[in-house]
Amino acid sequence: MAGAGLPRSAEYLIVGAGVHGLSTAWHLARDLRARGEAARVLVIDKTAVGAGASGIACGVVRNNYFQPAMSELMAACVEIWEDNAEDLSYQGAGYVALGPPAQEADLVEVFERQQRIGYRSELHVGEREVAEHMRSLFPDWRAPGLSVCLHEHQGGFAHNIESVRGLAAKARAEGVEIVEGVEVLGFERDESDAVTSVLTDAGAVAVEQVVVAVGPWIKRLWELLELPQRLDVCTPGGHVAPDQEMWTYWYLQEGEVAIDPALFATSGGAVPPVLHVDSHAPLHDDSGRLVTDEPWGVYFKRDREGIQEGSAPIPKGHEFAVDPYPGATVEEDFSHMWAAALSHCMQRFEGARRSFRDVRSGGVGAFTVDNFPIFDRMRPNVYVAADSNHGYKMVAVGREIARELCGEHSSLLYPFRYERFASGDLHPVSQSPYPWS
Ligand SMILES: Cc1cc2nc3c(=O)[nH]c(=O)nc-3n(C[C@H](O)[C@H](O)[C@H](O)COP(=O)(O)OP(=O)(O)OC[C@H]3O[C@@H](n4cnc5c(N)ncnc54)[C@H](O)[C@@H]3O)c2cc1C
Numbered sequence: 001m002a003g004a005g006l007p008r009s010a011e012y013l014i015v016g017a018g019v020h021g022l023s024t025a026w027h028l029a030r031d032l033r034a035r036g037e038a039a040r041v042l043v044i045d046k047t048a049v050g051a052g053a054s055g056i057a058c059g060v061v062r063n064n065y066f067q068p069a070m071s072e073l074m075a076a077c078v079e080i081w082e083d084n085a086e087d088l089s090y091q092g093a094g095y096v097a098l099g100p101p102a103q104e105a106d107l108v109e110v111f112e113r114q115q116r117i118g119y120r121s122e123l124h125v126g127e128r129e130v131a132e133h134m135r136s137l138f139p140d141w142r143a144p145g146l147s148v149c150l151h152e153h154q155g156g157f158a159h160n161i162e163s164v165r166g167l168a169a170k171a172r173a174e175g176v177e178i179v180e181g182v183e184v185l186g187f188e189r190d191e192s193d194a195v196t197s198v199l200t201d202a203g204a205v206a207v208e209q210v211v212v213a214v215g216p217w218i219k220r221l222w223e224l225l226e227l228p229q230r231l232d233v234c235t236p237g238g239h240v241a242p243d244q245e246m247w248t249y250w251y252l253q254e255g256e257v258a259i260d261p262a263l264f265a266t267s268g269g270a271v272p273p274v275l276h277v278d279s280h281a282p283l284h285d286d287s288g289r290l291v292t293d294e295p296w297g298v299y300f301k302r303d304r305e306g307i308q309e310g311s312a313p314i315p316k317g318h319e320f321a322v323d324p325y326p327g328a329t330v331e332e333d334f335s336h337m338w339a340a341a342l343s344h345c346m347q348r349f350e351g352a353r354r355s356f357r358d359v360r361s362g363g364v365g366a367f368t369v370d371n372f373p374i375f376d377r378m379r380p381n382v383y384v385a386a387d388s389n390h391g392y393k394m395v396a397v398g399r400e401i402a403r404e405l406c407g408e409h410s411s412l413l414y415p416f417r418y419e420r421f422a423s424g425d426l427h428p429v430s431q432s433p434y435p436w437s
Contacts, residue, residue, distance in 0.1 A: 006179050009206040010042035012405065013198055015184050015221065017045035018054035020213035020385040022167035022178075023398025024405075029174035031402050041176045044200065046183035047325075050164035052215040056326050056363045057392035058254055058310050059163070060274050060299060061155045062095040063119050066106050066430035066437060067372070069415035075119050076396040076412055078154050087170060088395070089162035093302075094273035095152040096137075098130065100280040100295075104148040106430045111150055120153040137266045137273075140347035145281040157274050157301045160392065167395070186224055187382075194380040209405055212378075213385040216322045216366045219247040222386075227378055233369055234424035244369045249320035250389070251328040254310040254362040255335055256303065257355040263348055264302045274301040277345060278432065285340040286350050291333075298341040306355065309338050316364060326363030365389025372427050375401065375416040 012028060014021045021043055029041045045051065061081055063074040081090045099107060104125060111123040124133045130149040134141035168178060179202075186199035187210075197204045212221050223229065233241045266272050278297040285291055300309035314331060321327060331337075339353030366389065368374055373387040375397060383401055387394060400410040420426055430437050 004202075006044070006182055006200065006202045007040065007042055007177065007205065008203070009040070011039035011208045012041045012211070013205055013207045013209070014041070014043045014211040014213060015198070016052065016213040016215065016217075017043050017049040017164075017168065017178055017180070018052045018213060018215050019164060019167065019392055019395060020387065020397055020401075021045070021211065022049070022164065022171050023395050024211050024213065024385070024401045025176040025178075025398070026167060026171040026174055027399040027402035028405055029171060029176045031406050033174060035406070041171075041174075042205070043171065043176060043178045044182040044184065045178070045180050048180045049168045049178065050161045052217070052325060053363055053365060053389065054164045054215065054392055055161045056361070057160045058299070058301065058308055059157045059160045059392060060095065060301065061090070061157055061393040062097075062274065062276075063114060063121075063152055063155055064095065064097045064107075064110055064150055064276070064437070066110060066432070067427040068113060069412075069427060070372070070390070071110065071113055071119075072117060073396065073412045074393065075117055076399075077394050078119075080395045080399065081158065081393075082154070084166070084170075088166040089159040091156045091158065091271055092154065093156035093271040095155040095276070096273045097150045097152075097276045098134070098143070098146045099148050099278045100145055101147045102280070102431055103278060106432070107148045107150045114152070122151045122153070124149040124151070138346055139267055141345065142347060143277060143279065143281070143345045145279060146277070151273065155274075155393075159304070184221065184224070189379065192380055195382055208381065210382045211385065211401060211405075212382060215387075216249070216325065216364055216389075218366050218384075218386045222246065222384075225379060225382060231369065231421055233421045233426075236424050236426055238424060245318045246369055248318055248367045249316040249364050250313040250367055251316050251364045252310055252313045252362055252389070253330040253334050254308065255330060255338060256306050256308050256357045256359055256361055257339070257342070257352045258306040258357045259352065259355050261302050261304065261306060264307055272302055274299060275345070277341070279344075281344075283337070283340050283344055285336065286343055286353070291337055291340045296337070296341065298338055300338075300342065306357070307342070308361070309342065310362070311338050311341065320364060322364060328362075328364055330362055369421065370426055373397075373416045374418050375413040376418045377404070378418065
């Protein structure tokens with residue numbers, strides 16, 4: 001029976017068995033044990049481990065962020081991936097971001113910061129230099145008009161559901177209980193607003209500390225915690241944007257082509273880095289027909305059975321039915337567009353559209369009002385991890401939340417506090433057309 005055996009109390013109750021809930025549970029149980037503290041760490045999920053965005057994510061692990069706080073946090077995340085590569089099904093193949101002249105300044109800044117923080121990467125600027133670097137990796141590289149290339153030698157990708165199960169195994173090995181099929185329906189709070197009891201469809205659980213890590217379901221849990229759905233946002237210049245919606249949904253379009261993965265290897269025969277291309281060059285399909293002359297962008301990586309790729313997200317607005325997850329579908333000509341993009345980049349992918357596979361892929365994410373995460377204590381004993389859909393790669397967030405729950409301060413999470421909307425201490429915005437760069 002779903003929810004059978006749900007304990008009636010827990011010192012720490014974590015809602016959501018995705019990357020953040022499980023990473024928090026793993027690190028928290030480990031830290032408590034190291035301190036000699038005996039405490040029950042309980043994770044509950046309304047469906048199952050990896051049922052949300054973490055189990056469907058493309059799995060890209062990168063550091064390429066224009067915002068210093070994101071970049072520093074990602075470096076910490078990559079360390080955890082590297083240290084636990086096998087358990088978390090991680091491939092440290094690297095990541096390459098390619099862009100048109102409009103993105104040069106941003107990527108130069110990202111590169112310079114990476115050098116300062118010791119993140120291994122190289123930069124190529126100028127169309128000829130970029131093409132030469134890409135041809136050294138892929139002799140049939142042919143995408144024109146790209147004048148900047150940031151090649152991160154750390155990062156890469158991981159296999160989504162395997163890595164989430166790997167995190168669950170690590171948590172269980174530290175003594176964490178994970179109960180699936182239990183949905184949180186409400187919270188009981190005392191006069192100080194601290195949550196005393198979490199109400200579920202399998203009964204109430206008395207709690208001391210709660211962590212809410214529910215990915216795209218955050219709007220509902222935010223409501224249950226009676227947190228504001230609209231707010232005034234102060235910009236760094238002191239301007240106030242009044243009465244903004246807290247949450248917006250975007251649908252991330254992804255798909256797969258079934259080709260021999262060995263076809264997509266570097267010239268040295270290695271697993272290729274994840275490639276992310278933003279281009280202003282007109283995009284044609286293999287028959288020469290114009291697909292778009294608007295700026296476009298794609299990312300793609302080798303998968304077990306072919307290539308997985310994503311492209312422009314579709315904005316869905318402030319209301320969206322997240323159940324059943326992942327919800328929504330790709331745009332009608334999505335497979336056309338991204339097969340053309342693959343072939344635009346490398347000759348070996350001519351005809352890739354024929355191998356498009358209609359598999360469960362893509363999904364919706366809930367973005368915050370400034371498109372960056374909120375990692376903060378939103379009630380005296382309730383910590384919320386709302387990653388604004390940045391976060392499969394962010395395995396270090398759970399480690400940092402665990403530190404905060406143990407009474408320490410996390411300088412990595414501090415820039416993501418909720419108070420930034422009132423103080424204007426927002427993150428800088430890049431030239432990228434997407435809300436996650
Ligand atoms: C298509 C797609 C591709 C992506 N690709 C990448 C990528 O390549 N790299 C990257 O870094 N990020 C990527 N992301 C973003 C990333 O997947 C998410 O930011 C991250 O997985 C969120 O993790 P989470 O732990 O917060 O939530 P989730 O993984 O969504 O887990 C939340 C869990 O909470 C449970 N839950 C919800 N409500 C309740 C409730 N009331 N009671 C109990 N349980 C509940 C759900 O069942 C679910 O299992 C992608 C996202 C999408 C949609």
